[in-house]
Amino acid sequence: MVEPRPRAARAAHGGGTLLSAGEPVVWLMAAGLGLALAMIAGLLAMILWNGGATFWPRALVEVSTSDGRVHLGEVSRHERYRPTPEIYARLDPEVRDRAEHDAAAHEGTLGRTLLRTANYDLTGTHFTWIDDFEIEEGGRSEPEWGVTIERLEWGRFYGTPTRAVEQGRTVAEGTEDTWAWFEEVHPRLRSLWRQKRSLETHDVGRVNHELESARLELREAELREGVPPEWIGAWGELQRARQGGSAEEIADAEARVDRIENAGFVPTQAFREAVAEFESREAAGRERFAEIVGEVESLSQRMDGFEVVMRTADGTEAPLEVADIVRAIPQNRLGIVGRLGVYLSRWIEFLVDDPREANSEGGVFPAIFGTVAMTLIMTIAVVPFGVLAALYLREYAKAGPMISAVRIAVNNLAGVPSIVFGVFGLGFFCYVVGASIDELLFEAKLPNPTYGKGGLLWASLTLALLTLPVVIVATEEALAAVPRSMREGSYACGASKWQTIRRIVLPRAMPGIMTGAILAMARGAGEVAPLMLVGAVKLAPELAVDATAPYVHPDRSFMHLGFHIYDLGFQSQNSEAAKPMVFTTTLLLIILIMLLNVIAVWLRTRLRRRFAGSQF
Amino acid sequence: MGHADVAKPPSLNASTTETKMFSNPTPSQSEIRLDLAAIAAGEPVEAVIHEEVASEESILEIDRFALHYGSFKALHDISMSVPKGKITALIGPSGCGKSTLLRSVNRLNDLIDGVRVDGDMRLSGDSIYGRDVDVIELRKRMGMVFQKSNPFPMSIYENVVYALRIDGQRNRRVLDEVCERSLRAAALWDEVKDRLHESALGMSGGQQQRLCIARAVAAEPEVLLMDEPCSALDPIATQKIEELMDSLVPHYSVLIVTHNMQQAARSSHYTAYMVLGRLIEYGPTQRIFQNPKLPETEDYITGRFG
Numbered sequence: 001m002v003e004p005r006p007r008a009a010r011a012a013h014g015g016g017t018l019l020s021a022g023e024p025v026v027w028l029m030a031a032g033l034g035l036a037l038a039m040i041a042g043l044l045a046m047i048l049w050n051g052g053a054t055f056w057p058r059a060l061v062e063v064s065t066s067d068g069r070v071h072l073g074e075v076s077r078h079e080r081y082r083p084t085p086e087i088y089a090r091l092d093p094e095v096r097d098r099a100e101h102d103a104a105a106h107e108g109t110l111g112r113t114l115l116r117t118a119n120y121d122l123t124g125t126h127f128t129w130i131d132d133f134e135i136e137e138g139g140r141s142e143p144e145w146g147v148t149i150e151r152l153e154w155g156r157f158y159g160t161p162t163r164a165v166e167q168g169r170t171v172a173e174g175t176e177d178t179w180a181w182f183e184e185v186h187p188r189l190r191s192l193w194r195q196k197r198s199l200e201t202h203d204v205g206r207v208n209h210e211l212e213s214a215r216l217e218l219r220e221a222e223l224r225e226g227v228p229p230e231w232i233g234a235w236g237e238l239q240r241a242r243q244g245g246s247a248e249e250i251a252d253a254e255a256r257v258d259r260i261e262n263a264g265f266v267p268t269q270a271f272r273e274a275v276a277e278f279e280s281r282e283a284a285g286r287e288r289f290a291e292i293v294g295e296v297e298s299l300s301q302r303m304d305g306f307e308v309v310m311r312t313a314d315g316t317e318a319p320l321e322v323a324d325i326v327r328a329i330p331q332n333r334l335g336i337v338g339r340l341g342v343y344l345s346r347w348i349e350f351l352v353d354d355p356r357e358a359n360s361e362g363g364v365f366p367a368i369f370g371t372v373a374m375t376l377i378m379t380i381a382v383v384p385f386g387v388l389a390a391l392y393l394r395e396y397a398k399a400g401p402m403i404s405a406v407r408i409a410v411n412n413l414a415g416v417p418s419i420v421f422g423v424f425g426l427g428f429f430c431y432v433v434g435a436s437i438d439e440l441l442f443e444a445k446l447p448n449p450t451y452g453k454g455g456l457l458w459a460s461l462t463l464a465l466l467t468l469p470v471v472i473v474a475t476e477e478a479l480a481a482v483p484r485s486m487r488e489g490s491y492a493c494g495a496s497k498w499q500t501i502r503r504i505v506l507p508r509a510m511p512g513i514m515t516g517a518i519l520a521m522a523r524g525a526g527e528v529a530p531l532m533l534v535g536a537v538k539l540a541p542e543l544a545v546d547a548t549a550p551y552v553h554p555d556r557s558f559m560h561l562g563f564h565i566y567d568l569g570f571q572s573q574n575s576e577a578a579k580p581m582v583f584t585t586t587l588l589l590i591i592l593i594m595l596l597n598v599i600a601v602w603l604r605t606r607l608r609r610r611f612a613g614s615q616f
Numbered sequence: 617m618g619h620a621d622v623a624k625p626p627s628l629n630a631s632t633t634e635t636k637m638f639s640n641p642t643p644s645q646s647e648i649r650l651d652l653a654a655i656a657a658g659e660p661v662e663a664v665i666h667e668e669v670a671s672e673e674s675i676l677e678i679d680r681f682a683l684h685y686g687s688f689k690a691l692h693d694i695s696m697s698v699p700k701g702k703i704t705a706l707i708g709p710s711g712c713g714k715s716t717l718l719r720s721v722n723r724l725n726d727l728i729d730g731v732r733v734d735g736d737m738r739l740s741g742d743s744i745y746g747r748d749v750d751v752i753e754l755r756k757r758m759g760m761v762f763q764k765s766n767p768f769p770m771s772i773y774e775n776v777v778y779a780l781r782i783d784g785q786r787n788r789r790v791l792d793e794v795c796e797r798s799l800r801a802a803a804l805w806d807e808v809k810d811r812l813h814e815s816a817l818g819m820s821g822g823q824q825q826r827l828c829i830a831r832a833v834a835a836e837p838e839v840l841l842m843d844e845p846c847s848a849l850d851p852i853a854t855q856k857i858e859e860l861m862d863s864l865v866p867h868y869s870v871l872i873v874t875h876n877m878q879q880a881a882r883s884s885h886y887t888a889y890m891v892l893g894r895l896i897e898y899g900p901t902q903r904i905f906q907n908p909k910l911p912e913t914e915d916y917i918t919g920r921f922g
Contacts, residue, residue, distance in 0.1 A: 485766040488724055492841075493779040493831065494756030503782070508769050 044590075051587030054580035055346035057331040057339050060146030060158060062313055063115065063130055064139035066095045071128055072146055072158045072313035073117040076576065080109040091133075099133035116577070118148075118156035119312055126155060127576045142332050145175045149310065150326040155357060155577065157320060159310035165319060167305040182308050182328065189303055189323040196299040199292055201541075207289050209548045214281035219444035221274035227267065231260045235275075350584065354541050359568055360578045364585060368592065369543050370456070370536070370558035375525045375596060377460035377554070378467065382524075383517050385464065386471025387506075393472070394479040395501055407476075414469040422530025425462030430454055430534060434555075450555050454535030456544045457554035462534045463527055467520035474519065478512020479505060514604035518597055525593045528562035536563040538571070561589040655892050664909045665696065666899025669886065672699030675869045676721065676839055680735035683713075683720055685728070690716050693735065694895045696888060698839070701866030705884035705901065706873045709916070713893040714873040715763075718841050721871065722758045723751050740838060756783070759832030763844040765824035767816035767831075772808050775816045775827055779835035794834050802830035803860050822853025829860060833868065840864065842872040846879065858883045877917055881905045889913045 063071045083103070087110075088096050102110055111132040120126055149157040164172035164181040172181040222232060238253035245253075261267070267275070307319040326349075329342050353363030389410075397403045434451035442450040451457070482505045490500040506513075528536070537557040544556050565585050572578035655661055674697035683691040691713045698704050706714040716725065723744065725731045737744040744754060756779070767775050774781070776795045785791060795812065799805040804826045808819070816827055825845055832840055842861075846854040854876075861870060861883050874880050880887050881901060888898040889908075897904065897913045908914045 483766070485762055485764055486768060488727070489760075489762060489766040489768065489828070489831075490778070491724060491727065492722055492755060492758070492760035492762075493782065494752055494835065495778075495782045496752050499782045503770075503778075504768055 047583055047587050047590065050580065050583035051585075054584040055343050055350070057148065057329055057334065057342045059142050060148065060332055061115070062141050062143045062146065063113075064136045065130060065134040066092065066136055067134070070313040070315075071115055071117050071130060072143070073115040073128070074148075074158075076114040076116045076127065078111060078113045080106060080111050082108060083110050095133055099131070102133050114576070116156075118158045119318075120574075121154040121157075122312065122316060122318060126574050144332055145179075145330060146332050147179075147310070148329045148331055149320060150328075150361070151320065152324045152326065152356060155361070155574065157310060157318070159312045159318070161308050162311045162317065163309040165305075165307040165309060178308060179330065182322065185306055186322055186325065186328070189306055190325075192299055192303045193323045196296055196303070199296050199299070202547075203292050204289070205542075206548065207285050207292065210288075211282060211285040214278050214285065216444045218274055218278040221271055223443060225268060225271045227271065228260070231257065231267075234260055239279075350588075355539065358573060359538065359564065360572055360574055360581055364559075364561065364564060364588065366541055366543060367559035367561045367564045367585075368588070370540070371525060371561045371589070371592060372596070373544055374456060374460050374463065374531075374558065374560065375521055377457065378463045378524045379517055379521050381461055382464035382467050382471050382520055383513070386468050386516065386520075387475050387513055389468075390472045390475035390479060391501065394476045395497070395505070410469050410472050414473075417529075418466055418527055419529045419533075421462055421466045422533035424465070425458055425530060425534040426454065429458040429461055434458060453555075454533065454537075454557060455555040456535060456558045459531050459535040459558070459560075460554075462530050463524040466527065466530065467524045470520045470523060471513075471516040474516025475509065475513050478509035478516070481512065482508045511604050511608045514600060514607060518600040518604070521596055521600060522593055525596065526562060526589070528560070528566055531560055531563055536560040538563075538567050561585055561592065565589065655894060660693070661894045661896065663695070663895040664897045664899075665895075666897075666903055666909070668900045668903070669697060669699065669898060672697075672702065672886075674698060675700040675740060676871070677738040677741075678717075678721075678735075679737065681717075681720065681737055682734040683716060683725065684732045686730040690893050691720070692893045694890075695735075696895055696898050698869065698871050699886060700869050702885040703861060703865055703870040703872060703883060704886040704888065705880035706871070706888050706890060707875075707877065707880050707916070708890035708896075710875075712890045714890055715843050716893075717890070718843050718871060718873050721839065721841055722755050722760055724760070726751065756835060757838045758841060759835065759837035759839075760841040761825070761828050761832050761843065761845045763847050765821060765828050765848070767819070767824050767827050769815070769817060771813045772816045772819070772827060773812040776830050776834050778831055783835075798830040798834040799827075801833050801860075801864065802826045803856060803863070804830055820853075822849050822856060825849060825853065825857060826860065829857070833864070838869065840868045840870045842870060844873050844875060847875060854879070877905075877919075881917075889916060891916075 058074050060072060060074060065071070083099075088099060091099060099110060113130050113132070115128050115130055116126065117123065117128045118126060143160065145160045147159060147161060149159070151157060161175055161178040161182060162173070163170055164178045172178045221227075234253065234256040238250070238257055241249040241253045303323040304321070306322040308322055308325075309317050309319045311317050327342075327345070331339065331342070334342065350363045351368070352365050354366060355364060356362035393403060393406065397406075430451075430453055434449065434453065434455075437451040438446060438449055486504050486508060487500055490504045495503070535557050537559065540557045540559050542553075542556060544553050544558060545551060546553070565582055568578040568585060569575070569582045676698035678694055678696045678698070681691060681694045682689065694717060706717065708714050719725050720733065721737060721739075721744070725733075733745055736746065739754070739757060742754075743749060768778060770778075773791075773795055776798050777785070777791045780791060780794055796805060796809075799808065804823060807823060808827075816824065819827060825848075829840075829842075829845070846857050849857065858879060861872070864870060865885075872880075872884065884901045886899065887901045887904040889896045889904065889910075889912075891912065897908055897910050899909075904913060905917055908917070914920075
């Protein structure tokens with residue numbers, strides 16, 4: 001018999017140390033989690049703060065500087081910098097005093113303010129740095145009638161309305177009368193402008209589409225009939241001559257066509273009919289086009305000539321076409337409710353409108369559409385593909401070195417730089433698959449590529465390849481987690497392997513597969529680099545779904561929020577103005593990905609509920 | 617149990633301490649006292665099969681059936697016939713191969729890598745391990761209930777008619793009828809008839825096990841295989857299952873593996889005692905429990921061994 005150890009001895013030596021209780025490890029774990037949370041929260045807070053504030057109309061300030069100039073604008077930010085000593089030498093004594101005073105109070109640094117002064121058409125600059133010491137005593141105010149004008153071109157305009165002009169005739173003078181006149185005519189002119197834009201985009205687009213499809217049908221007929229290229233060329237010249245050439249040129253072209261026809265090629269009756277059909281369609285199209293041009297011109301006449309004359313801070317007067325003004329905001333006169341209204345209206349514009357001014361203004365709707373469409377197509381492509389692959393790997397393939405090698409290869413795919421996938425997508429999908437599709441189905445359009453270039457479909461498939469490992473790994477794990485007893489129960493009922501997989505294993509693994517899909521979606525929606533090669537572009541106002549047959553155009557280039565962020569942040573001419581938009585777009589992308597994920601998680605929860613239930 | 621030398625003479629050797637420790641009830645039986653160590657070493661054993669078994673019409677014939685897991689021989693030349701319309705219990709200590717034998721009947725062991733079998737079984741005269749046997753068709757003729765209830769992640773209704781579904785049965789009337797009949801057979805109908813389309817996973821453990829029985833009998837199997845169906849259940853649920861088994865015969869033939877002596881004694885008609893992958897004694901339950909021919913069987917059922 002072994003002597004029983006006294007209890008007290010055990011407690012004293014065995015249980016008491018810090019390490020054995022695991023406390024330090026718990027602290028370490030908590031610290032790790034805390035750090036991760038702090039980083040995430042910090043990033044989100046920064047994006048939320050910067051992105052959320054972009055559209056808020058801040059006060060317009062007027063600043064008079066010591067060189068006698070007056071600036072009007074929104075404060076973008078204030079910072080302190082360390083000046084070179086030469087700066088002081090150039091200053092007037094009084095100003096130098098202020099500067100030295102400022103420097104002495106702030107450890108030798110000087111303060112300066114970045115003012116968004118806009119009026120790019122007049123000054124050639126969007127922003128101005130103003131040193132604190134340059135500002136005259138009491139030279140900073142918020143003028144009541146500082147008005148921000150957002151216009152279609154040249155960016156914002158800051159100034160004070162002074163005069164209203166209709167067709168060259170002054171109809172109102174003085175700030176308040178001018179403003180009242182503006183508020184009265186602006187909505188009407190904007191609605192005319194919207195009509196004009198709709199004509200220019202939709203109607204003209206429809207005519208172009210009709211002309212294009214007429215041309216394509218003719219080209220198809222040419223290919224069918226084997227019409228020699230010389231005839232096509234000569235005939236094309238004849239058409240051009242008929243449209244605007246002299247009688248001599250027409251006769252010339254006719255002679256050339258005759259010569260080719262005499263040399264052996266005689267168009268068949270069917271082809272002549274196709275030509276006649278084309279001619280009539282083209283004529284109809286041109287007629288419609290002329291009509292639209294007429295309508296646009298009459299709209300323009302009703303719109304043009306309404307000008308609001310604005311006076312800038314330095315006294316220059318500039319007439320602005322009212323129809324080109326998106327929004328005019330007398331922001332210093334607005335209360336909190338008025339500002340909120342402006343804020344919301346800017347958000348709505350951002351969400352539903354097309355971009356303008358090199359994407360730095362207007363909305364991002366095409367990018368939202370492109371991102372969502374691409375993510376969904378990618379998910380639809382990658383999930384079945386990944387699940388099938390995982391099913392084979394886990395359920396059918398004989399375990400062995402070969403399968404282990406395949407697994408390792410799949411996992412390594414996740415580590416391949418995404419740009420490599422982009423290159424692969426471009427080389428394989430666009431130039432091999434796409435080019436073959438073009439040759440088979442869109443021969444008439446060649447040499448213009450249809451699928452033989454980057455587009456929504458190819459981008460989605462490229463990202464599907466990129467996210468494939470995520471889905472395969474998640475699905476394999478979900479399949480492995482299906483209890484053996486379930487499968488045996490099914491086999492014992494006389495089910496075949498496939499029946500067991502389809503009816504028992506797959507439903508049971510579905511939540512896990514959904515997890516894989518969620519991860520893949522999050523990964524794919526945030527990816528940018530490969531998209532640059534396979535179809536994401538700076539500006540693509542034509543969506544992949546529209547009202548022209550065949551209504552769905554997966555071959556089209558598209559805009560993507562991630563690419564949009566890159567474009568705004570690094571390719572923009574006016575990077576200071578684009579910066580807040582970068583944050584706002586990032587915020588939007590994060591919200592969008594979150595929404596997609598929430599939907600997927602909700603679906604998964606619903607699925608899980610089916611399998612939940614207590615054992616006893 | 618120590619491993620004896622391979623060179624040791626056959627099993628009727630009385631030299632090991634284990635054998636000496638047993639007291640023999642009658643002198644005649646002492647002659648067939650088994651040497652467990654020798655059995656472990658691979659000596660052949662002739663099973664004692666009571667003559668009553670032969671008089672029954674058999675549904676399942678096991679014919680010199682042996683099974684290897686890789687290099688380990690789990691079943692040694694087992695021959696027995698399972699009578700039709702009766703409950704036959706397989707008892708024996710853990711690891712003696714009862715479950716393996718049961719799972720061999722519907723060839724579930726095929727799913728395990730490295731399993732090799734010799735000999736054959738016949739279900740109503742049809743070979744089970746023959747060359748051209750369609751395993752799926754074969755399994756459709758049997759039902760199986762597992763140790764741990766394994767309802768599928770679907771509704772109660774779909775669980776019961778699963779076997780019909782995989783046969784492509786779409787006729788709602790047929791399915792409804794089978795569902796009700798099977799649930800009634802499993803004594804579950806009254807408890808679940810109002811929630812047939814709720815998830816089966818929300819039922820209690822005993823209900824889940826009875827649902828599995830309903831599922832197993834839905835396709836009218838020739839043999840119902842039960843692998844310790846009550847081991848995870850409380851006594852009340854166990855009693856219900858036992859009553860249920862009673863009601864299943866003689867319509868169904870049941871082969872049940874159990875660890876529970878009382879259960880075997882209470883509910884089975886025939887009992888087979890297995891040790892170390894061998895069939896030792898097989899006969900009517902009453903005889904096995906009250907007057908076994910082998911002292912080892914008596915030791916086991918009285919709790920002196922096992």
